[in-house]
Amino acid sequence: MADPRDACGVLGLYGVRGAAPMATLGLHALQHRGQESAGIVTGHNGSLFCRKGMGLVAQVFSGSEGSSLPGEIAVGHVRYSTAGGSSLANAQPLVGRYLGGEVAVAHNGTLAAGAALSEALARKGALFQTTTDTELFLHLLAQEQAASESAVAAMLAHAGPAFAAIFLFPDKMIAARDPWGFRPLVLGRLGKGYAVASETCAFDQMGAVYEREIRPGEMVIFDDGGCRSRCFGDSGGVTARCLLEHIYFARPDSVVFGATPHVVRWQSGVVLAGEFPLEADLVVAIPDSGVSAAMGFASALGLPVERGLIRNHYVGRSFIAPGPEARAMAVRMKHNVVREVVRGRRVVLVDDSLIRGTTTATLSRDLRDAGATEVHLRIACPPTRHPCLYGVDFPRREELLAHRYSLQEIQERLHMDSLGYLSLDGLAGIFGAERDSFCTACWTGNYPV
Ligand code: SF4
Incomplete structure (x- = not known):
């Protein structure tokens, strides 16, 4: 098969020294999930630092570009566009600033209600800087007006399917899967820190140890207190993991939805x-x-x-x-x-x-x-x-x-x-x-x- 393309690969690191170069390694392993653009955002001393560009990971992070991003927390992304065109403006992670401070988001999936959400936000005066549905997360978060876990949980509960997403704040990372679990997201340990990725092949590349899937409707919060889990949404008992991940998209050597x-x-x-x-x-x-x-x-x-x-x-x-x-x-x-x-x-x-x-x-x-x-x-x-x-x-x-x-x-x-x-x-x-x-x-x- 050559036609359908996946909607991206996401990666997050928390408490990992040299997070950006490590994230670059992990993104290389996720390259099959998107080849249009690549990006990494790190958090350090209360600020976010971003580098992204069009092309393959090796092109965007050739030389020392990745290493120059400071910090021990990072979120990374490789993109193939499913909603919005292929352009640098749409390259992820997207970074925004709202009442709660700075936030970056990396998203795999398509928000099925994206058009309706965009229209509703536009009627309220929202100004969009990209044509990707991922920006909706930032607008929805801005409406919550706080950087608390509860604000993120409330925002995710309204987003609908489908997403595996990682949010990076200067001092905190949150990884979440929609309540139906369409897109994969796995959790692992990397030294004393944590790793999250679309597929375990990224863990193998970075030397991280696979622990488990992030569950549908679960958000995992990483901060000074360690790592903890919280449920933000319920699908009414319907689980809908994408079977095409197993047939085609995922790398054969990964563990996806608990199987190889x-x-x-x-x-x-x-x-x-x-x-x-x-x-x-x-x-x-x-x-x-x-x-x-x-x-x-x-x-x-x-x-x-x-x-x-x-x-x-x-x-x-x-x-x-x-x-x-x-x-x-x-x-x-x-x-x-x-x-x-x-x-x-x-x-x-x-x-x-x-x-x-x-x-x-x-x-x-x-x-x-x-x-x-x-x-x-x-x-x-x-x-x-x-x-x-x-x-x-x-x-x-x-x-x-x-x-x-x-x-x-x-x-x-x-x-x-x-x-x-x-x-x-x-x-x-x-x-x-x-x-x-x-x-x-x-x-x-x-x-x-
Ligand atoms: S199995 Fe479902 S989520 Fe996966 S490609 Fe087909 S329609 Fe999309």
Whole structure:
């Protein structure tokens, strides 16, 4: 899959000497969650210090820029825009000043009620400096007129879904997840201090030790008194963790929602093989997204999994190229066939998901041109038919392949000898007793909030 993008990665450190350079390390590990901009804000001697810019973490914090931010508390962010455009003004963390003092916020997610909240605030005379919904947190906080925990709790209770957010005050840090738990946020220890991040791969990078998930509706406060927890909101018993984090977004080596995405993806491949077995000579993953599922699929059917496709990591999004020929060329820049591997063989392509199908149609032709005698496609999640309201940037509904076409039509359009999507029941079954604690709206259209 190449189309949907996540809405960012967040990171917070409290009581860590050299917090900014450490945060830079952690943001490198979260780079897959957003590549448009990166930023760090630190707190020191009652003030906030900020550096952010457009581009990758390595570009924004090349040299000693990160180290020059003083303090032992820091919040960091990598961004892919889901609400508001890609610009420096929208780069996070956002910093504001209100009656309670200075505050910075880093946010992963999209506020589903953002448009209504903006309009209500604008009617009251609010002046917006960005076009990102994250700024709403600052306006809502300003209305509370205090820097107390209670003010933050009251503000979060009104924000609605979806957020995993970290707030930095000069002497205090607060990390929170919305009451439905759409986006991930984990808590760990780093020396005598604390770390919070979207994924545990950031902890591994910094040498932090994972303790637990921050719970839906929980805010964790870090200050001179240590670390304490407080509940700010209740979803009425509905938990809606984003299942696409496990399928696609999160790094395979992280721990997300208490499980390891590589293991979940591997198991999804096993279940998929049970639902759509076939006779073939080898399994080829669409790199890198389909690798774990392809391994599980191949292992279940006793087939070899081989590198029949090689990905070029240095080219951008394929679908922005205009026209089918230009788009096919862009796909070829991204993936190239290893002819020796596929020639004269029946190939099963495995990917984690199928959104527009642009890449996959070109790959099928390329594999046949390289001598593959059959090309089959197996997708390790259900047909994606609906957009996301909670912080993942999807193409428009009309651009989603499974929204426009029947499965038979998709198979024909992609030039496949057969096609199989993992069933929702098969996917959810991987999580056992927790199967109903996930959002599945992009497959079912049942939006939990
Ligand atoms: S709609 Fe899909 S991408 Fe969005 S939160 Fe739900 S599962 Fe995740």
